[in-house]
Amino acid sequence: MQLVSDVILEDQPQVAPHFEARYPSLEGFALWDPQAWTNGHPHDFFRRMREEAPVMWQSADPKRAGYWSVSRYDDIKAVELAPEIYSSERGSINMFVMPRNEWKPKKLIPAAFNSIINLDQPQHMQMRIQQKDYFIPRFVAELGERVDAKIDSLLDEMERRGPVVDFVSLFSQELPLFTLCEMLGIDEADRPKIIRWMHYLELANQYFVNPWTLLSRRPWFPIKFYHYVNEMFAYGERVMADRRVNPRPDLMTAIANTRMAGKPLPQEYLDGSWLLIIFAGNDTSRNSLSGTIRLLTEFPDQRARVLADRSLIPAMTNEALRMISPVQHMRRTAMEDTELSGQRIARDEKVVLWYPAANRDPDVFADPDRFDVSRENVDKHIAFGHGPHKCLGNRIAQMQLQRALTKILERFPNIAWTGKQTISPNTLVHAISSLEVNLYGPNGQRPTQVAVSRHLGAKA
Incomplete structure (x- = not known):
């Protein structure tokens, strides 16, 4: 099976598009700069894009390829529904693809490319079908019982x-990792390793964006990071080899035994496949959970409606996903000269889809900046993408959100964000790395336990 990392289109300097730009290139927000995202989504800028430049050419710097930014809901759906024109494989989902001589760590970067999310048809669907049993409603329901018990322990x-x-460190980063380890079949003894590896991989994003800031706090980070990356890949190789000989009823076994054209997956795809599930499932669910608590604080009228009618929780989670849009973008690469919303796009040019902009498109969602749990088209958001590449784990994500928020609101109905948060520099996901909350509401105090005398109880 051909590796995506062998054929991926590396960035070539391109300041101007091949065809004349129909719309202006707006100034005011550097979409390509991770540091620009630490204050959250640029909704005012997205509004200008939708109105003035729905397919907008942008250039990050002279050494990198420019790209087309797509912001309208209907345009993004059109791209997602035409994978034969807009490829995931040709240029990957990442905004930039560095030259191969800059791929470090050596195994980590190719693993990011060699996975189902970067495959085109028919390989994409063939791999998806072989893993589907771990995303169907019956499995999700069985998994939900274990998730419930974990939620209770985290709330305790x-x-x-x-x-x-800090809601993130004590809840929203813990629950998704537990769920993913249960799905994959990670042994209990190995789970602390997974948590440690994910922690260092998340810090790596900050390191590559602004190394000196991180090094001032963690001078040994590069040495530890490379050590843990090597340890992580050695673990994956060992577990996948074992699952082929000793299969179990888990997702790791399904990945290890996936066959394409009658042959087992190369190790590079095994590495990429299980790491994708950890990354994708962890980031999106963690930020959706944290973001929903923030929304409930910002829109107390909607919290009151949900507390009065718990049947609104599924609608609330969909509306929260629309508002939060935890995945900020995906990228496609044109396989041929084409046209989108009147803009001609040349073969091999990058097309970046901005989901937060589409999910607040007023042509689709009335009063889009309002959190409204009774919105009629509440399930029409594209927070999970659209078309053949719609997130395979969307049912898992929805299950976690609904069960977690049901239990949180039962136990802490007045839980409130204090206004303190940290959003990490990241262009791909809305990375809420800390969110301070008061469990009992603004300035809330722990309820006082009143002791009842046994003698009084006996007299009664």
Whole structure:
């Protein structure tokens, strides 16, 4: 099976598009700069893009390829539904593809390319079908029972530490990793390793964006990072080899035994496949959980409606996904000269799809900046993408959100964001790395436990 990393289109300097730009290139926000995203989504800039430049040419710097930014809902759906024209494989989902001589760590960068999310048809669908059993409703329901127990234990720990806690460190980063380890079949003894590896991989993004800031706090980070990356890949190779000989009823076994054209997957795809599930499932669910708590604080009228009618929780989670848009963009690469919304696009030019902009398109969602749990088309968001590449794990994500928020609101109905948060520099996901909350509401205090005398109880 051909590796995506062998044929991927590396960035070539391109300041101007091949065909004349129909729309202006707006100034005011550097979409390509991770640091620009630390204040959240640029909704005012997205509004200008939708109105003035729905297919907008942008150039990051002279050494990199420019790209077309797409911001309208209907245009993004059109791209997603034409994978034969807009390829995931030719240029990957990443905004930039560095030259191969800059791929470090050596195994990590190719693993990011060699996975189902970067495949075109028919390989994409063939691989998807062989893993589908771990994303169907029956499996999701069975998994949900274990998730419920984990939620209870996490809420116990939050209450013990509270009332003011970091929701991310104590809940929203813990639950998705537990769920993913359950799906993959990671042994209990190995789970602390997964948590440590994910922590260092997340820090790596900050390191590559602004190395000196991280090194001032963690001078040994590069040495530890490369050590843990090597340890992670050695673990994956060992577990996948074992699952081929000793299969289990888990997703790791399904990945290890996937066959394409009658042959087992190359190790590079095995590496990429299980890491993608950890990354994709962790980032999106973590930020959706944190973002929903933030929204409930910002829109108390909608919280009140949900508390009065818990049947609104599924609608609330969909509306929260629309508002939060945890995945900020995906990229496609034109396989041929084409046209989108009147703009001609040349073969091999990059097309970047901005989901937060589409999910607040007023032509689709009335009063789009309002969190409205009774919105009629609440399920029409594209937070999970659209078309053949729609997120395979969307049912898992929805299950976690609904079960977690049901239990959180039962136990802490007044939980409130204090206004303190940290959003990490990241162009791909809305990375809420800390979110301070008060479990009992603004300035809330822990409820007082009143002791009842046994003697009084006996007299009664």
